Amino acid sequence: MIYFINFLKKINFFIICFFIFEKKTIRINIEKISYFLKYISITKYVLFKINPNKFNPIKSNAFNKFIKIGNFNLKNCKIKKNIKKVMLIENFINHPIYTYTNLVCALLINKIYNYNLIGILRKGDIKAEVLFRKFKIKKFIFIKEPNFFERLFYIYKAISLINPKMKIEDFCKLKYNKIDVGLSSYDTYIRYTKVPTLKEVDAEILVILASCLHKIDFFKKKKFFNKNIKKSIQSETVFNPLNSYFQLSLINKIEVYSRCLQEEISIRKYTAWNQRYLYRYNISQKMFDYVYKNEKNSKNKVIYKYFKKGLENKSFGIDPTITYLVKKNKKTYNKKEILNIFKWKNKPIVCFFPNLLIDRNFHNGPRTNFKDNYTWTKFLLNKIPELRNVNWIIKLHPDEKSYKAKENFLNEIRFLVKKYDHIKLFPKNINNISLIKCVDVAITSHGTAGIEYPAFGINSIYVDNSTYSNLNFIKMLKNKKEIISTLNKIHKLKPLNKSNILKCQTYLYIQQVLLKSKCSLFPKDDISRKINEEGFWNKCNYNLKKFDLKKDVFFRMLNLQIKYNMRHTLNTDKLKIKSLNLNDYSD
16 A cells, blocks of 8 residues: 555656656747847858858857957967877856856866867857867767656656655765765755755656756766766866766766866866865865965964955955945944944854855765755754853845845844844944954854854854865864754853964965966956856957966966876965975875
8 A cells, every 4th residue: 555655656746747847848948049049140050050160150249259369369279189088178057257267277278288178068059169169179079958758767767766755865865876966966956946945855856856867877878988088177066967977077087177266266176086075165184284384484474464454454254256245335343332232241242154045055065964054044043042141143145135045034033133132133234344353153054154263263163064174173063962062152162272273364365365376368257147248258358369378377387286286276476385296186
């Protein structure tokens, strides 16, 4: 009887999944047709299909101007191809900055290695194909979406991996041909449905899983990962299909080069399967130790001066990628003034920094204590009212509104603020510097606040894997029992010593300074979907005309990275050293 009921539930799942998949497919096809009619010249497209190396069907004037000068100005980057060895360049994300930076990074890396280049493009990505061809990449593998019968088959395949009442925690452990498909599918579900949490598997996440399984089989069928493929250029490594592609590369012993940042950049090199849970901004212990000892023994104290300057120009706590969201001319207050404003007694102040609910849930692999950002936030908001030994400030993420999660805690936070006098929402008209002056403890799941505030002598608590949790000087709380115990004693936390403060400052200095090498081909522009593409290609055109490979800082640092076996491209000019043989890929 139970078997029959489960069978009926799976049939119901199948039907719902089918309609969701078909609806998505129709929407994607409509978007493709709309894009084609708006941005593609039909006459030139016909000619492009006849001779793709000669004709360009894109209507954009700035893009066409850039394409016409492409070959001439990159002649000093001309590549001698080695047919026996292959480098892949993916372009799964339809954004000009992503496409262009991936392509340029590939060309500059290949200036060193001289491999045969193959572009990995979504079928129908005409603009990317034109761009790739103008830089002498003529061989492609086009990623196709599943046809009708494949959609049916992969829905069935996805359902066969689960049971009808599977909890999300168990779903996240699913593997397919050794690839972690459950975790990446849940991450993708949260990001693109904007639903920040799930208790049990639903039809929507099964469709995402089905699509993931299809892409894995497609990659294998096309023999992407044969013995001649040695390297892959891939900026983003999370969300599907990028995460599956990334894992397949590593499991097949293909080195992956992943770009960090935008204009001033670093390349993170992955070399082994056991690195699949390390996000590209995750630095090595070896690199950290070297920079820390260098600063500790230096008379110049470069890192100290850097943080002092950050406080003076009031740039603390502002992510450079979202400066356009931050209002200027905010007021700065000290602790006494903050206590006065909030009408608080003189007790320790704890600041809770909720993470974005639908972003960076699994950038650092499987979570340790909470299944997602939503669950963690819910846990702490339930706990805060009873923790009256301290005053609480809740500092919302400035980018939360633009991500538009379908569920959030704003109403609940307002209720807590209204009901409890020891809880306040951080006012929008007060500068972040005020937090440095008044906060005693910072709390986050795995965000930058966990290491940013200790850099200014303020204790912090973080509870899940982060970009800094691999380092040996800042410890994550291991389990919920330890979390609750620490929260209950939060008013008794001991001040940080000078050594720990310097270590946190060192980490941030590496992230914010040393990982930045200026690539003169990259313009500074909007990484969001609001980008002015005409303006972007005009900037690229200008940079390309002036480009000199011999003077490019990033290319020089890239050579040093490869020569001295470094995980990241490190700006050694800022360290005032000539060589740094770290060999820290898996450290």
